[in-house]
Amino acid sequence: MSTIRRLPPLSRRALLTGAAGAATIAVAPRFATPAIAQTSPLKVGLMLPYTGTFAKLGQFIDDGFRLRVEQAGGKLGGRDVTFVQVDDESKPEAATDNMNRLVGREKVDVVVGTVHSGVAMAMVKVARDSGTLLIIPNAGANDATGPACAPNIFRTSFSNWQTTFPMGKVMADAGIKNVVTITWKYTAGAEMVGAFAENFTRNGGKIVEDLTLPFPQVEFQALITRIAQLKPDAVFSFFAGGGAVKFVKDYAAAGLNKTIPLYGAGFLTDGTIEAQGEAANGIKTTLHYADNLDNPANVAFLKAFKAKTQKDGDIYAVQGFDAAALLDIGLGAVKGDAGARDTMIKAMAAAKIDSPRGPLSFNKAHNPIQNIYLREVKNGRNEMVSIAQAAVDDPARGCKMT
Numbered sequence: 225m226s227t228i229r230r231l232p233p234l235s236r237r238a239l240l241t242g243a244a245g246a247a248t249i250a251v252a253p254r255f256a257t258p259a260i261a262q263t264s265p266l267k268v269g270l271m272l273p274y275t276g277t278f279a280k281l282g283q284f285i286d287d288g289f290r291l292r293v294e295q296a297g298g299k300l301g302g303r304d305v306t307f308v309q310v311d312d313e314s315k316p317e318a319a320t321d322n323m324n325r326l327v328g329r330e331k332v333d334v335v336v337g338t339v340h341s342g343v344a345m346a347m348v349k350v351a352r353d354s355g356t357l358l359i360i361p362n363a364g365a366n367d368a369t370g371p372a373c374a375p376n377i378f379r380t381s382f383s384n385w386q387t388t389f390p391m392g393k394v395m396a397d398a399g400i401k402n403v404v405t406i407t408w409k410y411t412a413g414a415e416m417v418g419a420f421a422e423n424f425t426r427n428g429g430k431i432v433e434d435l436t437l438p439f440p441q442v443e444f445q446a447l448i449t450r451i452a453q454l455k456p457d458a459v460f461s462f463f464a465g466g467g468a469v470k471f472v473k474d475y476a477a478a479g480l481n482k483t484i485p486l487y488g489a490g491f492l493t494d495g496t497i498e499a500q501g502e503a504a505n506g507i508k509t510t511l512h513y514a515d516n517l518d519n520p521a522n523v524a525f526l527k528a529f530k531a532k533t534q535k536d537g538d539i540y541a542v543q544g545f546d547a548a549a550l551l552d553i554g555l556g557a558v559k560g561d562a563g564a565r566d567t568m569i570k571a572m573a574a575a576k577i578d579s580p581r582g583p584l585s586f587n588k589a590h591n592p593i594q595n596i597y598l599r600e601v602k603n604g605r606n607e608m609v610s611i612a613q614a615a616v617d618d619p620a621r622g623c624k625m626t
Contacts, residue, residue, distance in 0.1 A: 230309045265304040269326035271337030274311040277440045277466040278339045281540045285361045288544030301555020312343050319346035327356045333562045341365035341411040348372050361547040369591035371622035378590040380546040383618040384415030388489050390596045390613035391510040392423025400457045402432050407462040408439040416462040416489045432456050442470045448478050464491035469499045476503035495538045504601045512594045513539040513581045514608035522580035542580045589620035
């Protein structure tokens, strides 16, 4: 049986004085055994955005994780589960203090989070310093499984490089020569666009101009006007959440969807497609999931998620679901003893998950190895066109575990 406790948001005063807490955590021994006895409930910290532009994404990750726990009888590795929930608000400046609350004060066994890459990298630092097990169910910052990789850090989502690199060749093979890119000016945006550009230019394409705006601003009109002036063959974009909804609607309202095809990272239309409506029709993206994947695991997942939430599942829910599956595998190998860290981590690293997204395994940096699909929006769904690249393995540049 699982229970939930929500921690209140940090006050402004707490943020200003949070450095002392950070220092306390930094001296904790690496891979310390959690203080909770094996017979007590497993304490899982959920550090996700429950408000702001990424709120829906955070909630779907949460729902997917809880669904997998429910399917295991409310247990992971045979242990009951208790949740401590923190709204990270997608604020990097609050991330270290929020993570310290979970690790230091709450003494959780594992932290699951988050969506925003800047927040995730602060979480990674605390996890490395304290030895706390961290599972990242969305944020794609390359460094998390690159230079900052560690045995106690896993990702059940993607690296930013991984999801968009295949699109470079897809667009070049389609005869597209000149592209304008557009994204928010932050880590995820730079890495998503950078990976696309790396492969697109390698295959003969040209980036005409890189357009950016500060996160999480959504005033796109001036940039859309600039795209119209440049007249590229196509646009490649990365936005997610509420920003993706507004960009796609504004792009269509300007009539550019009729003259300049819009491509993007899959998050442009995943979890946002219903709100985007007809404006999303025809958009092509690459991602590690598609709504119409016809494998037994996905069919069962979508049915169960709909029954639980009355909503259609998406990649965010899948990533949360798989985070719980990975943790269950690790705990199962040690009969629920989260203190048997080395054995648990070895089991997680060797895991092969029959995921709704397709086959899921992990490289030496603990980043997923997975198919990346080319999808097109048709009738309100992200439908698979083809496998853009099979079993994509992030290069994990800078990771000393590889």
